[in-house]
Structure formats: C-alpha cells, structure tokens
Amino acid sequence: MPTAAGRRVVASQNYVASYVGAKILEQGGNAFDAAIAVSATLSVVIPHTSGLGGDGLLLAKTPEGIIAINSTGWAPKNIGEDKIDPRSPRSIVIPGLVELWHAMEDYTTMSLDRLLEPAIKLAVNGFHVGRGLHHAIVNSEKLSQDWQSLYGGKRFGDRIRVRGVGEVLRSVARDPRSFYEGEVAEKLVEGLRKRGVPVELDDFREFRAERVELLKTNYKGYTVYEFPPNTQGITTLQILRMVEMTGINKLPYNDVKRVNEHVRISALAYEDRDQYVADPRFHPLPAFLLDNNYLTQRLMEVGMEAKVNQDGDTTFFTVADEENKVGFIQSLFQPFGSGIVVNDIVFNNRGDNFTEGRNKPEGRKRPLHTLSILYAEGRDDELIIGCAGGDLRPQIHSEVLEYYVDYMMEIDEAVNAPRFMFTGNKVVAESRLGTPSTKLEPFSPQVGIVQALKTKRDLHIAVADPRSEGVSLPV
Structure with missing residues (x-):
C-alpha cells in the first residue's frame, strides 16, 4: 500500500x-515509540542503508512545537x-543512531526494551533478504x-542472521549509553582499532546528540524548514528561493526550459554548499546565503533573471499519531558504508564526505x-x-514540494511524479x-526514494515511494 490515510x-x-x-501504534505507543521501533528494524533488515x-x-512537530535533533557523528x-x-x-566516524534513540526517550511512553524487541528477534532468529538488499549485495561483492x-x-x-547485532541491541535496550561507554563500547572500539580505525574510547564516550534550530524560508505561502549545517539543508532552501524568484514553475513541469533552468539553479546551490557548508562549531554558516540580493547576484552570473521585488538535501520514514508528527532519517552513507564489520555491525563511511577548506578532516569535526x-x-x-538520495537530496526535496505547491498535485502524486536530477556532469x-x-527506468530509485507525510486538520496521509519495497499503513 503506497498511500495510507x-x-x-x-x-x-x-x-x-x-x-x-504500525503494531507499536496499535498497542498504544506514540509516534516517538513507533519511530524507535521502525529505526531499529530498518537497521536489521536493510543494513545496506543504515544501522547501529x-x-x-x-x-518532529509536537503540541509544544518543533523538535530537531542532529545525531550525526564526529571524526575520531x-x-x-x-x-x-x-x-x-x-572514513568511519562515531555512529550516532543509538544516541539519537537515547535522546528520544524524553518523548517516548514505552520502555526501550519493548521497542527494540522486534528488531532483536529479527537479528537473532533471522530475516529474509528483500529486493533492495539483494541488489545492494550483488553490487558490493568486494x-x-x-x-x-x-x-x-x-x-x-x-x-x-546477525546475532552480534541482536546482542548489542539487548545491551542497548537496558541502557542506550552502553553503546558509547562500558563493555559494549570497549569491544567495539577494540574491534575497530584492530581493523585500522584511529578511534579511542573517549571518542565514543564523549559523543552526544544535539538539539538544533532549523533553518527556514518562505515558499509561495509555506514556511519551509530544513536542518542547519553540518547538513546540506540550506541547499534545498536556496533552490526553492531561486525557483520562486525566477518564476520557472509557471512552465509545465516537463517543459525542457523549466528542467534546464532548474538544473542551473541546482548547480548554483551546490556550488555554495561545497564552499560554505561545514561543521558550524568550526566554521559558522554565512548569514547571506538566503538573502535575496545575494541570490539575485548568483542568478545573474548564469544569465538568469530574478522576477520578484528585492526587499530587504540513506533511508527515511515517517510516523504520526493524534498529536505528534515524526520524520526520521538514518544512514551509513554509501551502501554498506565502509564495509568494515564489528560484532556483525556494519560501520559507516561518512568521513568520505570530508573535502578541503572549511570541510577538511579534523578531529572531533563532523x-x-x-x-x-x-x-x-x-x-x-x-x-x-524525506528520502534516500545522498547528494541529490536537496533536488529531491525541492522537486517533490514544487509538484505539491506549484502543480497542485496531492502528496502521493507529488511523490510518484517523474523526477529529474543534475548529477554534476549530466542530467538524468x-x-x-x-x-x-x-x-532512467520509468520509476527509478536513482532519483531518490521518498517517504512523505501530509497533515490537514486531524487527518494524516502517509506515502511510501513506489520506487522501493516500502509500504504505508494506517492504524
């Protein structure tokens, strides 16, 4: 079922x-409870995308407001x-997923032991390889x-069967910080060091998730929020601002001129991302990146004109209950990350995202x-x-939102609609x-795998992308 209300x-x-x-929601858990259970299950059954x-x-949007937590790891x-x-x-940075579960315990109503039980059973008793995992294994033989x-x-x-993952999950169910300090952490660090990872126990022990304030901009009657650096969320907002400023979406969505100009806008936003986005504890984000005058100047550089008055982007899932709406994204970066395995846990290669300049590798830097x-x-x-999409995420986010806002598609239609992507040297x-x-294929995961949630009054509409084996379920 791709869509559920x-x-x-x-x-x-x-x-x-x-x-x-859905079972956690059915048993009376809230959206945060269900999110931890889903996250842990995904960590077992699609280990090429994410995991411990x-x-x-x-x-999350709650009655008290927006909650945003960044639990992306820092370098040793x-x-x-x-x-x-x-x-x-x-390329391995300190994993943040378990610490994110720990940070969410302020909002859950069920014990972590209960929420992790399904994932533990799948890890210990075994699970069947799905289509996505099958293709990832075939393409990762080395x-x-x-x-x-x-x-x-x-x-x-x-x-x-990944019994080692199950054993670690049992420890985490008793105390999530056991992943970062104590016997479990010591074994993980020892295993990583034997495989050449320059990590110390303190790199784990001192890691914490971080509450952050989201960036925001306006887009045609909507206030749009994205995560601040060290993420590339600013890139989505820049794309949307320049799309609105140029008015290109007055053209049909499949018009060649609209596609070409959207690509040029995306290229500008990615240039800024590569120059300015880094861990803000090392290099704060410049305030001018969403300024109309600055964006107008950037558009002029590629011969495009702003037409408004100048005044003044893995696996993603979503869960909602009667009060809370949750978006959750988790990743190893490339399929199976570094390919380095300790205790049956596949470790990330997120450090491959370090480049040079502001974003050069440095200790304790994200x-x-x-x-x-x-x-x-x-x-x-x-x-x-949200979506699986890597570097393409800002384009995927903006295209889906544009389909919904500018082309009056319902949210499931916006997710299903054909997408195009600028990959740096070509358009696919x-x-x-x-x-x-x-x-590409008519429905290709190469343009991202999106999950989305729309809420209007008391009704939620959840969408799973037909480009994957995902489903959406009502309770």
Whole structure:
C-alpha cells in the first residue's frame, strides 16, 4: 500500500519495518515509540542503508512545537588532515543512531526494551533478504571478509542472521549509553582499532546528540524548514528561493526550459554548499546565503533573471499519531558504508564526505552531511518530506514540494511524479518525464526514494515511494 490515510500512520522503505511501527501504534505507543521501533528494524533488515554503525536525524512537530535533533557523528580526535579514501578505516566516524534513540526517550511512553524487541528477534532468529538488499549485495561483492561472511552470496529470499547485532541491541535496550561507554563500547572500539580505525574510547564516550534550530524560508505561502549545517539543508532552501524568484514553475513541469533552468539553479546551490557548508562549531554558516540580493547576484552570473521585488538535501520514514508528527532519517552513507564489520555491525563511511577548506578532516569535526529532512507548513496543511538520495537530496526535496505547491498535485502524486536530477556532469530523468536527458527506468530509485507525510486538520496521509519495497499503513 503506497498511500495510507488515518489518525495514526506509518510509512517506511521496508514492509517489515512499517508493520512493526504500525503494531507499536496499535498497542498504544506514540509516534516517538513507533519511530524507535521502525529505526531499529530498518537497521536489521536493510543494513545496506543504515544501522547501529550509522547516524541519524529526527524532526518532529509536537503540541509544544518543533523538535530537531542532529545525531550525526564526529571524526575520531586522531583522524589527521590527510585525504580520506572512500571506504578506508579512516572514513568511519562515531555512529550516532543509538544516541539519537537515547535522546528520544524524553518523548517516548514505552520502555526501550519493548521497542527494540522486534528488531532483536529479527537479528537473532533471522530475516529474509528483500529486493533492495539483494541488489545492494550483488553490487558490493568486494567488501571486507567480515562482510562476506555475513552477506556474501546472499540473494532475494535467503535468510540472514546477525546475532552480534541482536546482542548489542539487548545491551542497548537496558541502557542506550552502553553503546558509547562500558563493555559494549570497549569491544567495539577494540574491534575497530584492530581493523585500522584511529578511534579511542573517549571518542565514543564523549559523543552526544544535539538539539538544533532549523533553518527556514518562505515558499509561495509555506514556511519551509530544513536542518542547519553540518547538513546540506540550506541547499534545498536556496533552490526553492531561486525557483520562486525566477518564476520557472509557471512552465509545465516537463517543459525542457523549466528542467534546464532548474538544473542551473541546482548547480548554483551546490556550488555554495561545497564552499560554505561545514561543521558550524568550526566554521559558522554565512548569514547571506538566503538573502535575496545575494541570490539575485548568483542568478545573474548564469544569465538568469530574478522576477520578484528585492526587499530587504540513506533511508527515511515517517510516523504520526493524534498529536505528534515524526520524520526520521538514518544512514551509513554509501551502501554498506565502509564495509568494515564489528560484532556483525556494519560501520559507516561518512568521513568520505570530508573535502578541503572549511570541510577538511579534523578531529572531533563532523563532515558535511547529506542527510536532512524538510518540514513545511501553510495553507492549513503540514508536510514532512524525506528520502534516500545522498547528494541529490536537496533536488529531491525541492522537486517533490514544487509538484505539491506549484502543480497542485496531492502528496502521493507529488511523490510518484517523474523526477529529474543534475548529477554534476549530466542530467538524468525518468523516461516518463519525456525530456532530453540520460533516460532512467520509468520509476527509478536513482532519483531518490521518498517517504512523505501530509497533515490537514486531524487527518494524516502517509506515502511510501513506489520506487522501493516500502509500504504505508494506517492504524
């Protein structure tokens, strides 16, 4: 079921995880309870996208307001400043996902032991390989020997057990900080060090999730929020601002001119991302990046004209109950991250996102991060949009929102609509868009896998992208 409506809903990229979340809601848990259960289940059944060795972000709208938590990991203090190879031991940063669950306990109503029980059973007793995991395994045959012993040669429908993950989850269920300090953390650090990761126990012990204030801008009657740096959320907001300033969406969505100009706008926003976005504890974000005068100047540089008066972007899921709306995104970065495995836990390679300049590798620094979540409110409705999409996330977020706002599509239609992407050296598009480009399948995961939530009055509409094996379920 790609779309579900109700007072309690869940939508994720995997049918098992959606089922687990729906059961928690059915048993009286709130959206935060269900989110932890879904997150843990995804960590087991689609380990190429996320897991205990990765990190995450949470965005929630509650009766008390917006909650935004950044639990993306920092580099070990001994990382050095040399260039990092994509899947090398130095590409691993401290995993933040378990710490995010810990930070969410202020809002949950059920015990962590109960919420992690489904994931523990799946890890210990085994789960069947889904389509997405099958394709990721087939395309990842050259990873570590530890990885090969777990996933090598597995195909769709095969059964996998990750008992080490289950053991760690049992410890986390008693105390989530056990992942970062104590016997579990000591074993993980020892295992990582044996595999060449320059990590110390203090790098784990001192890591904490961080409450953050979201960035925001206005877009055609909506207030649109995104995560601040170290994430690339600012890039989505820049794209939307320049789209509105140029008026390109007065053209049909599949008009070649509209697609070409959208690509030029995206290229400008990515240039700014690569120059200015870094860990704000090291380099604060310049205040001018959403200023109309600055964006007008940027548009003029590529021969585009602003037409308004100048005054003054993994796996994502969403859950909602009668009071709370939650967007949750978690990641290892590339499929199976670094490919380095300790205790059956696959560790991230998020450090590959370090570059140079403001974003160069430094100890206890978080790399520029591709994860983000979009929240928008206006016209009597609210939207949460998130996706698997890596560097393409700002374009995916903005295109889905534009379909909804500018082209008057319902939220499920906006998620299903054909997308195009600027990849840095070419434009790719789903074939049903009908524009000159590198043609993809009609529904291709290469343009992102989106989950979305729309709330209007007391009704939630949750959408799972048909480009994945995900489902949405009402309760």
